[in-house]
Amino acid sequence: MPKAKIYVTFKDGVLDPQGTTVKRALDKMGYKNIEEVMIGKYIEVQIKGTDKKQIEKEIDEICDKLLANPNIEKYTFKVE
C-alpha cells in the first residue's frame, strides 16, 4: 500500500520554543557543538489507491486542512 511521509516544520521567522528548550538542555549537558535545533512533526500515512497523482492531491489537501497550520507551519511530503 502506498505510504506518504510528511514533514511539518515552522515557517521561517516563527518561534520554536521546543527547539530552543532542547538546545539549552544540550548546552547544559555539555554538547557545545550544537548551533541550532528545530523540532517539527514527522507523519506517516498509509493510503489506499493506485493513482499517484490522485494520492498526492489527497495528501496535500489533508496537510493543508488538518496536519499543518498554514499560518505558521509549512510541509513537504513524498509518496512511496
Added chain:
Amino acid sequence: MPKAKIYVTFKDGVLDPQGTTVKRALDKMGYKNIEEVMIGKYIEVQIKGTDKKQIEKEIDEICDKLLANPNIEKYTFKVE
C-alpha cells in the same frame, strides 16, 4: 554547517493516540482511503564540526539521551 535530520517514531506495538485521533478526524472529514496514521517527531540539528563519523556519534548520543525515549521510541537520522 552540517545538518542532522532526525526522525523519531514509536516502536512497533506502542500505542500512538495522536495518530489514532488524526485518523478518526480524517474519517469524519470524508477521507476514506486513509488506512493508518503514525505521528512522530522530525528534528533538524545544526552542528559544528568536519568529522562526519564524530558528528554521527554525537547525534546518536543526543538521540539516545534526550531526543527519543528509548523505552517506547526508535529513531533514525542522516547527516548532510
